[in-house]
Amino acid sequence: MNKQLQIFTNGFIKENPLLVLNIGLCSSLGVTTSIFNGIGMGIGMTFVLVMSEIVISLFRKFIPSAIRLPVFIIIIAAFTTIVQLVLQAYVESLYDALGVFLPLIVVNCIIMGRVEAFASKNNIGNSILDALGMGIGYTIVLVLISLIRELLGGGTLLAGTALKIEVIPEAYRIGLFNSAPGGFLVFGILAAVVQAGKRAAAQKKASKNNERQED
Template sequence: MNRKIQILTNGFVKENPLLVLNIGLCSSLGVTTSIFNGLGMGMGMLFVLLMSEIVISILRKNIPSSIRLPVFIIIIAAFTTIVQLVLNAYMESLYDALGVFLPLIVVNCIIMGRVESFASKNSTGDSILDALGMGLGYTFVLLIISFLRELLGGGTLLSGTPYMVTLIPENFRFGIFNSAPGGFLAFGFLGALVQGLKNHRAAKGASK
């Protein structure tokens, strides 16, 4: 049981794809101008990662090692296409907002890394836990970055939805958070906070 919990929680803390492994940064900085966009990207990634890990873990013993990467890409591309078609049909505004970052899920380092390093070597049950942990950990960080950028840059929360609220007057907003440098700033602040907490924990443990 402890191993199962460890697999599930790795993506949140120890091996968080954004804050610890620093992979998949393009989408996290490109689409996180609003909570709505960040959540949409996170859920799309979670679906593709989960389904890809399930299929690859089931077929892992039947995929020749010499062609495993092309097979992985085909499987990932199939589920990415499903996400694109569903969003285009039912959530066109989100589809347009995610733009080029949506099809780029196919070559996202997080998904390719997990199917290669985990799903292709472990059982389906463990692969499901790994995908959920990594996908939810990724989505959680996206939401934090989106929250900071939307609030500080646009002065609103939940823009693009019927529940949008305006919290900061226009004269007090930091417009830089609406641009690419603002994404780097928000990510940098969050990364510094996490590193500071890790250093504090390490120093506290060393003093005992």
């Protein structure tokens, strides 16, 4: 049970694909100008990741090693296409907002990395836990970056939806956060906070170990 819990929670902090592993950054920072976009991209990525890991884990013993990467890409592309078609049919505003970053899910390093490093080597149960943990961790970070950028750059919350709220008057908004440098700035600050927290936890653990040895 502890192993399954560890697999599921790895993507939250310890192996968070954005803040720790630093993969999939381009598309992530490109869509995080609003919370609506961040949630939509996070859900879409999580769906593709979960379904891809399920299929690849299920058929891992039947996929020849020599052609495994092309097979992985075909599987990922199939589920990405499903996400595209569903959004285009039912949430056209989100489909338009995500733009080119939506089809680029096919080559996103997060998905390719997890199916290659985990799903192709583990059973279906653990693969589902891994995909869900990574997807949730990814989505949480996207929403957090989106929240900061939309609030400070656009002065709103939930722009693009019927629940849109204007929080900061236009005169006091910081346009930098709507641009690419603003996205990297927010990401850098969050990554630094996570690394500082991990370092503090490691130092605390080392200190406790030293105290036990002295006793």
